[in-house]
Ligand SMILES: *[C@@H]1O[C@H](CO)[C@@H](O)[C@H](O)[C@H]1NC(C)=O
Ligand SMILES: *[C@@H]1O[C@H](CO)[C@@H](O)[C@H](O)[C@H]1NC(C)=O
Ligand SMILES: *[C@@H]1O[C@H](CO)[C@@H](O)[C@H](O)[C@H]1NC(C)=O
Ligand SMILES: *[C@@H]1O[C@H](CO)[C@@H](O)[C@H](O)[C@H]1NC(C)=O
């Protein structure tokens with residue numbers, strides 16, 4: 001365990017140097033072409049001479065702790081060149097032309113921990129490594145000799161008693177045997193023979209290949225052109241925890257069987273925890289093979305294998321300690337860069353033809369996952385015959401990406417597990433029906449690059465309450481999301497921190513779609529077809545970033561910018577509006593003004609462009625400038641607009657005014673008549689409407705004597721015609737106009753005592769006009785108004801609306817002689833009866 005930790009430390013340091021190398025180093029005083037970095041606390045110096053065309057190793061002062069000489073032209077290490085450098089802990093001489101190491105090469109380096117000599121010329125032919133070459137390196141923990149050998153050569157490294165990590169070439173023609181000297185390296189924990197970073201050829205592995213390295217915990221034999229793995233080959237590796245057999249494209253089904261099944265009693269006792277078998281040609285795994293894997297297995301990666309789904313999957317799930325399973329990229333092998341020639345014998349029993357085209361996995365495989373179990377009806381009453389899917393109780397990560405899986409996700413109940421990440425990206429899934437239960441520990445779900453069109457509103461059951469990251473990049477949710485008015489789809493995802501909905505052809509989202517996402521920090525809506533933003537964000541108090549780039553947004557409306565400003569007040573909040581169809585015109589001027597003043601961080605603003613009123617596209621990297629330009633343009637526009645608007649308003653007012661004027665009497669009449677009718681709702685509705693009065697008399701106050709004396713006497717007393725006089729019959733308390741309208745309405749006729757005074761009186765004219773309206777609208781033109789010309793009047797004195805009523809049968813002139821008097825009263829009584 002201790003050594004494993006150390007390994008990680010060393011790797012970390014390595015990257016650190018590369019990162020820091022060019023930034024912090026200054027030219028060395030003793031070696032100007034190199035760079036030095038002073039470690040202040042310890043008073044030691046790191047020297048970096050990479051890429052300086054050095055031909056010889058420079059002598060460096062004794063306080064140097066680290067020396068980097070990579071990528072130079074050094075050919076040899078002179079004897080004793082490091083004799084003074086006793087505190088040196090790390091030397092990197094990779095990428096040089098060193099061809100020989102002697103006993104004195106490393107004299108003085110008794111504290112060296114790390115030595116890199118990869119990519120040199122230390123081949124067997126040069127007799128490059130002597131028996132005592134490494135005798136001084138008592139503390140060396142890391143040695144890299146990759147890319148040196150061109151043939152089978154195992155230099156004597158048995159003196160490196162502290163060595164923990166060895167990276168070396170291994171080229172063998174037939175059966176591969178690690179030499180006996182390795183057994184002396186008691187601390188060797190990691191052996192890296194991988195052909196991906198060096199040269200490796202291990203055509204045949206048998207029970208003796210690894211017999212001298214039982215101590216190794218981490219074995220990397222990836223890309224080693226393995227053709228056959230004989231039974232028992234790996235049983236010697238008693239303490240193995242990590243094994244990488246990836247990219248041995250000749251390993252097929254049988255190979256995997258040999259890795260695992262052989263003398264499995266032994267093997268299952270090992271502590272193997274990590275297995276990488278990526279990029280092989282394993283098509284199928286005999287269903288019991290997996291039961292031979294030690295129960296300790298935590299990590300199984302079989303990426304880039306043309307695996308077919310079979311029953312074995314349920315046995316994968318029987319590895320109870322499994323934490324991670326990676327079966328991604330199943331058809332990647334088609335693009336092998338360097339196809340290997342496999343020994344014909346070992347070509348597996350699988351049919352070649354099925355290698356040529358991906359055989360898409362049908363929906364039915366799911367059924368193989370169902371292992372009859374007690375139905376958990378208590379939780380989900382409406383699902384009747386649903387069994388639980390057994391998955392290893394420690395399983396945390398499933399990577400199922402790029403597996404050409406075609407299916408809809410049905411209702412599923414998983415067994416108790418610690419599932420945290422699920423990657424189903426790059427498949428051909430198109431509907432998420434669900435619901436899925438028992439995923440309370442799930443934090444990350446990636447379903448990018450599928451053909452999702454449809455998610456049901458109940459797919460994300462309440463068991464998704466801890467989901468933090470959801471990736472839907474490149475699906476087709478634009479079809480379904482705009483209809484989710486109540487935000488039902490994401491309703492249960494209360495812990496969501498990051499949501500990716502980019503590239504989904506979403507045209508808009510309902511206001512409440514993200515109503516539960518109070519914890520969201522990052523929202524990616526880029527590459528959709530939004531024209532407008534309408535969804536609410538102001539409740540997302542932790543939102544830091546929203547990506548709206550690559551849409552079709554022309555303008556962001558006020559309510560939205562207000563919400564954004566509000567968020568920006570809480571913390572650093574950024575919005576990316578790059579690559580939209582922003583507009584700079586008099587309509588969007590407010591938005592541009594907002595851009596100028598807001599605290600919202602406008603990401604990528606240097607790239608923003610917008611379209612001016614005249615359709616030219618300009619850069620919008622300086623909103624202030626653009627705003628000033630717009631302001632100038634829009635003030636004249638504003639005046640024009642104002643003039644236009646007020647012109648139109650004036651016109652409308654004029655039209656309305658003249659209409660009202662024209663129909664003023666009608667309007668007043670209707671108003672009062674409605675009022676009258678309302679106040680006397682009880683009044684009779686019979687057909688035969690009997691009037692309350694025979695006549696309403698409309699007269700000027702100056703003519704009252706005639707009316708009160710003569711008229712009243714003649715008509716009411718002598719002829720029994722009930723008259724309505726305002727002095728006598730109007731109800732006190734009612735307003736006068738209503739009284740008038742009511743009187744006219746309730747009288748058979750209206751008698752108008754026309755005189756000059758009448759024409760002058762406002763109320764008289766009011767009465768006259770109301771009567772006229774009654775005549776027109778209520779009595780179907782049956783001549784309600786009867787005029788008595790009490791004085792001599794010429795037509796010139798009469799206004800138009802009086803003249804139009806003067807018809808032969810509807811007026812009499814008041815005579816002033818005795819005879820005329822009789823005729824006058826007869827006429828009048830006739831007209832009123
Ligand atoms: C390897 O197997 C052979 C027989 O298959 C056996 O004779 C030999 O002793 C085994 N070697 C080791 C180291 O187990
Ligand atoms: C395997 O590891 C255990 C404990 O770490 C150790 O005691 C044992 O010696 C190791 N076995 C070999 C063959 O190195
Ligand atoms: C599996 O082991 C047997 C016996 O050791 C050997 O004959 C066979 O070739 C091996 N298979 C592969 C694919 O290595
Ligand atoms: C799953 O595998 C794919 C390809 O093999 C890889 O790109 C991706 O990062 C993996 N996902 C996770 C969550 O590790």
Ligand SMILES: *[C@@H]1O[C@H](CO)[C@@H](O)[C@H](O)[C@H]1NC(C)=O
Nearest residue numbers: 431433453454455456479480
């Ligand atoms: C989505 O799925 C539901 C239920 O399975 C179905 O009723 C609906 O028609 C589907 N919608 C689309 C757009 O496919």
Ligand SMILES: *[C@@H]1O[C@H](CO)[C@@H](O)[C@H](O)[C@H]1NC(C)=O
Nearest residue numbers: 544545571572573574601603
């Ligand atoms: C806000 O965050 C952005 C990146 O998201 C960063 O570039 C910017 O400098 C930050 N601003 C402040 C004031 O922290």
